[in-house]
Amino acid sequence: xxxxxxxxxxxxxVNLSTPLGLLIAVAGRARVRRGEHGLLYAHGYRxxxxxxxxxxxxxxxxxxxxxGYLTGALLRHESRHATQYAFCVGLPLxxxxxxxxxxxxxxCGHPASWNVFERLADLDEGGYPRHAxxxxxxxxx
Numbered sequence: 001x002x003x004x005x006x007x008x009x010x011x012x013x014v015n016l017s018t019p020l021g022l023l024i025a026v027a028g029r030a031r032v033r034r035g036e037h038g039l040l041y042a043h044g045y046r047x048x049x050x051x052x053x054x055x056x057x058x059x060x061x062x063x064x065x066x067x068g069y070l071t072g073a074l075l076r077h078e079s080r081h082a083t084q085y086a087f088c089v090g091l092p093l094x095x096x097x098x099x100x101x102x103x104x105x106x107x108c109g110h111p112a113s114w115n116v117f118e119r120l121a122d123l124d125e126g127g128y129p130r131h132a133x134x135x136x137x138x139x140x141x
Contacts, residue, residue, distance in 0.1 A: 001038050008086045009038035012058040015090025021060025030062055035070065037079055043067050053127060056081035058090065073125035080121035093117075107133050 001009075012018040022040070025032050030042035042062040054063040054074060061078045063069055070078065085093050097117050104114035108131035112118040118128055 005038040008083055009059055011086040012082065012090065015058075015085070017058030017085040017090035017093070018060055019058070020091065021057030021062070024057055025060055025062055028062065031067075032060070033067075035061065036075070039075075039079060039082060041067070041070050043069065054078055056085070058082065058085050073122075074127065077121045077125040077127075081117070084117055084120065109134065 022032065025042035025045065028042070028045040028047040030045040032040055032042045035041040038059055040060045042060055043066055045062045045064050053065070054061055054070060056062070056078045059082045061070055088096060100115040100117050101111040104111050107114040110129060110131045112123065112126070112128040113131040114133070118126060123130060
């Protein structure tokens with residue numbers, strides 16, 4: 001494991017985001033296993049919230065899908081979210097993410113398209129659409 005992944009892993013344990021992710025995995029009866037880059041994969045998550053193919057809390061990537069789903073672009077996207085938890089000192093990211101999702105809903109009607117955290121994690125790799133803003137500046141003719 002690279003040093004940056006080890007550092008992210010330690011920071012996310014200390015800031016309590018990874019322990020929260022593990023509690024969510026247990027509550028959702030997911031099977032947890034070690035994954036790449038210091039991440040923990042939680043497959044078979046049974047709670048129907050949030051509505052997403054996968055979501056990350058600390059270094060724990062949760063999905064309702066079976067083992068083998070977390071690969072390629074989606075895994076890179078979720079890994080970036082784990083890094084965001086480290087940079088946002090853990091749990092404050094949850095509040096900031098909700099605010100960013102509300103902002104995105106107001107701007108374009110979709111919680112991810114204008115969400116700064118989803119954009120920084122790469123919308124395309126997360127499988128999110130790019131919606132235009134609901135309004136545009138008017139030009140004088």
